[in-house]
Amino acid sequence: MTIADLLAQLRYSFPHIIVSINGEVITKDFATHPIPDGADVRVIHLIAGG
Amino acid sequence: MSDKTTTILAEFAYTPPAVERGYAGQTLYVDVSTPSIAAKPVTEEMKEKFIGGRGFDLWLLWHGVKDGTRWDSPENEVVISSGPCGGITQYPGSGKSIAAAISPLTDVMIDSNVGGHFGPYLKFAGWDAIEVQGKADQEVIVFIDAPGGKVTVEAAPADAPTDTHLLGHWLLEHYAPSADDYPQMSFVTAGTGSEHTRMGCLNFSLYDRKRQDLRYKQAGRGGIGTVLRDKKVKALVVRSFPISGDMNAPADLSKLQAAGASIHKEVATFDPVQNHMRTSGTTYLVQIMDDYDLLPVHNFKFGRHPDTPKIKREVWEELLTQGLPDGCWYGCTVACAHAVDGYEVKTGPYQGQTVIVDGPEYETVAGCGSNCGIFEPWAILEINFYCDTYGIDTISFGTGMAFAMECYEAGVLDAEKTGGLELTFGNAEAALEVLHQMGRGEGFGLIFGQGIRRMKAYFAEHFGADPQFVQDIGMENKGLEYSEYLTKESLAQQGGYGLTNKGPQHDEAWLIFMDMVNNELPTFEAKAEALHYFPMWRTWFGLCGFCKLPWNDVVDPKNKLSPEPQKIMHHVENYRQIFMGVTGREIDYDDIITQSERVYNLQRVLNIRLGKGLREHDAIPYRSAGPVTEEEYLSRQERYDTQLREWLGLNPDEMTLAEKMAAHREYRMDRYEKLTDAVYARRGWTADGVPTPEHLKKLGIDYPDVLAVVEKHL
Numbered sequence: 111m112t113i114a115d116l117l118a119q120l121r122y123s124f125p126h127i128i129v130s131i132n133g134e135v136i137t138k139d140f141a142t143h144p145i146p147d148g149a150d151v152r153v154i155h156l157i158a159g160g
Numbered sequence: 161m162s163d164k165t166t167t168i169l170a171e172f173a174y175t176p177p178a179v180e181r182g183y184a185g186q187t188l189y190v191d192v193s194t195p196s197i198a199a200k201p202v203t204e205e206m207k208e209k210f211i212g213g214r215g216f217d218l219w220l221l222w223h224g225v226k227d228g229t230r231w232d233s234p235e236n237e238v239v240i241s242s243g244p245c246g247g248i249t250q251y252p253g254s255g256k257s258i259a260a261a262i263s264p265l266t267d268v269m270i271d272s273n274v275g276g277h278f279g280p281y282l283k284f285a286g287w288d289a290i291e292v293q294g295k296a297d298q299e300v301i302v303f304i305d306a307p308g309g310k311v312t313v314e315a316a317p318a319d320a321p322t323d324t325h326l327l328g329h330w331l332l333e334h335y336a337p338s339a340d341d342y343p344q345m346s347f348v349t350a351g352t353g354s355e356h357t358r359m360g361c362l363n364f365s366l367y368d369r370k371r372q373d374l375r376y377k378q379a380g381r382g383g384i385g386t387v388l389r390d391k392k393v394k395a396l397v398v399r400s401f402p403i404s405g406d407m408n409a410p411a412d413l414s415k416l417q418a419a420g421a422s423i424h425k426e427v428a429t430f431d432p433v434q435n436h437m438r439t440s441g442t443t444y445l446v447q448i449m450d451d452y453d454l455l456p457v458h459n460f461k462f463g464r465h466p467d468t469p470k471i472k473r474e475v476w477e478e479l480l481t482q483g484l485p486d487g488c489w490y491g492c493t494v495a496c497a498h499a500v501d502g503y504e505v506k507t508g509p510y511q512g513q514t515v516i517v518d519g520p521e522y523e524t525v526a527g528c529g530s531n532c533g534i535f536e537p538w539a540i541l542e543i544n545f546y547c548d549t550y551g552i553d554t555i556s557f558g559t560g561m562a563f564a565m566e567c568y569e570a571g572v573l574d575a576e577k578t579g580g581l582e583l584t585f586g587n588a589e590a591a592l593e594v595l596h597q598m599g600r601g602e603g604f605g606l607i608f609g610q611g612i613r614r615m616k617a618y619f620a621e622h623f624g625a626d627p628q629f630v631q632d633i634g635m636e637n638k639g640l641e642y643s644e645y646l647t648k649e650s651l652a653q654q655g656g657y658g659l660t661n662k663g664p665q666h667d668e669a670w671l672i673f674m675d676m677v678n679n680e681l682p683t684f685e686a687k688a689e690a691l692h693y694f695p696m697w698r699t700w701f702g703l704c705g706f707c708k709l710p711w712n713d714v715v716d717p718k719n720k721l722s723p724e725p726q727k728i729m730h731h732v733e734n735y736r737q738i739f740m741g742v743t744g745r746e747i748d749y750d751d752i753i754t755q756s757e758r759v760y761n762l763q764r765v766l767n768i769r770l771g772k773g774l775r776e777h778d779a780i781p782y783r784s785a786g787p788v789t790e791e792e793y794l795s796r797q798e799r800y801d802t803q804l805r806e807w808l809g810l811n812p813d814e815m816t817l818a819e820k821m822a823a824h825r826e827y828r829m830d831r832y833e834k835l836t837d838a839v840y841a842r843r844g845w846t847a848d849g850v851p852t853p854e855h856l857k858k859l860g861i862d863y864p865d866v867l868a869v870v871e872k873h874l
């Protein structure tokens with residue numbers, strides 16, 4: 111599964127998102143970046159909106 | 161061209177002063193009762209402590225009103241000011257005005273941030289603010305003619321229309337000496353709907369050089385249009401000088417240029433892949449809010465709907481005119497102020513006319529669309545056009561209509577009570593008819609136009625409604641209708657709406673993602689810190705003349721790696737540089753927050769002085785905190801049952817639905833009270849929400865008349 115797959119599954123469509131995998135911040139290539147099995151994945155939404 | 165036959169009722173000659181470091185150095189006072197006109201000096205203390213914009217509005221209102229002043233008292237004022245940075249052209253979003261008055265909906269001060277040219281033109285005409293007091297005994301127009309060196313109060317002739325799209329053209333014809341002057345003209349108008357309701361908005365015009373026509377931006381919230389029409393003021397008109405990039409006479413232009421260069425590049429690079437504001441404005445939020453279960457649907461019952469794709473960004477991109485520089489002030493490269501050109505009106509008195517519809521913005525699509533179960537773009541455009549020209553706030557209309565529709569579906573209303581209108585969710589024709597009734601001042605539109613708080617009381621008294629039910633589902637706080645975000649799962653945003661000065665408008669704080677999605681605010685103290693910092697930071701835009709959107713809607717992705725990405729500090733630094741570049745005053749980040757705190761706290765004290773502004777006035781309707789109806793609970797049953805297990809250690813399998821709902825209610829409302837305690841403590845207020853004398857002293861606003869107000873409540 112890639113980061114993009116995960117975000118789509120969660121319906122996380124917001125454009126300002128940070129993703130970290132096992133503590134490493136990933137900023138680009140969400141479409142191809144794989145998520146290893148058992149990884150600690152964190153998704154942070156920045157503020158915008160409103 | 162200029163074809164004026166009006167009667168001058170008062171005249172004031174002046175020489176427009178040169179603007180220095182963002183200030184003209186005087187404010188304009190107009191009493192339409194007498195009528196009389198005067199100049200008031202802008203003191204160093206005003207600049208130092210209240211900055212401009214909302215701060216000047218507040219200062220003038222504080223001195224203009226009395227303890228017992230109500231929205232329709234003669235001494236209530238309509239005050240408009242931009243701010244020292246308002247009118248610069250080097251940075252996007254730097255031409256905003258703040259309009260303020262005591263609100264017909266809330267009975268306290270309302271402030272409303274708006275684009276268009278009026279505020280900056282007013283300053284370049286020699287005035288940092290305009291203050292309109294009194295009540296005229298006939299229809300009047302206030303005309304600030306800077307090149308002519310005079311301000312006049314004039315009788316409006318009987319043939320002057322009231323609805324904005326007609327009145328604007330009439331004003332151009334009658335007040336611009338020639339077509340060459342059109343770009344230097346700007347008007348503030350309301351409409352017939354403002355006359356008959358409490359939710360009247362102000363329209364601020366801008367002359368669009370490309371379209372060669374007038375456009376309008378709205379100071380929507382809180383009924384300031386109603387106050388203007390109550391004073392029998394048909395329009396405020398300014399004729400300024402041709403615009404240039406240094407009209408603010410900044411202390412150091414290079415600081416503005418450096419900040420501008422970096423942001424323009426960021427916008428050009430990232431807007432096309434982030435929010436697409438340059439093609440479709442704020443409508444990008446519609447689908448995103450639906451994806452996160454945050455889009456208000458059917459009076460905030462639900463957060464998403466299968467028909468949302470019918471009103472998502474791409475639909476609006478098709479309808480909105482593309483390729484024009486749609487900034488609501490010069491130099492705004494974010495340029496989100498789009499319009500639908502050549503729209504043929506389908507209903508009501510202007511049926512068949514071809515008009516420009518300004519917008520719609522996210523709030524209008526969500527409020528007048530999904531929240532009312534309306535997913536037809538034509539209907540949203542039609543409501544948008546009529547709200548603007550009648551001078552009605554689209555947010556109060558949308559949230560109010562959603563409430564009325566739920567009341568209809570719940571049996572509180574029926575066709576007999578509405579005069580034959582079937583106000584079911586999705587009935588766009590019925591919603592439009594209510595809007596036309598508001599314009600005409602008749603039928604159910606008159607009851608509706610009083611706003612949700614007064615509808616609740618009316619429905620209970622005259623229609624036998626259960627007062628608790630209408631209180632729970634009627635989405636207002638302090639009397640102001642909620643703007644368009646679902647808050648049930650974000651306690652911090654419940655506070656962002658409720659623990660406010662003016663009522664539930666998202667421009668104070670928008671914390672839903674930080675709180676609900678990221679869980680970055682796990683404690684009451686963390687939420688309270690956010691409910692201190694963000695409202696103060698956002699208040700500052702309104703002091704200076706800035707638009708909030710370029711701060712956080714388009715952002716270089718490298719910001720994600722900064723220590724506090726939510727604050728977008730590289731943009732905050734841009735604003736700091738601009739403030740220093742314009743005013744010549746050195747400030748740090750703490751000074752920004754302190755400047756806002758002064759205004760925020762004095763506004764709180766003004767509310768207390770007017771008999772509100774205490775803890776009881778920060779209470780929220782239960783719909784904003786949790787599920788009111790069984791239908792709502794069952795629609796998200798898994799979520800709510802899980803919460804009972806995880807939050808309260810209860811076993812939902814052994815509980816009736818009524819017991820589960822009661823447990824949620826008790827827990828959620830208790831949390832809101834605990835949040836209130838934490839926020840008040842962080843803001844330097846007592847448990848009743850009163851700023852303490854020590855806090856006021858620390859902020860340097862411990863004036864005797866201010867202390868006298870709070871001391872009664874200690």
Ligand code: SF4
Binds near residue numbers: 486
């Ligand atoms: S970002 Fe949009 S609303 Fe803000 S100033 Fe620019 S055009 Fe106006």
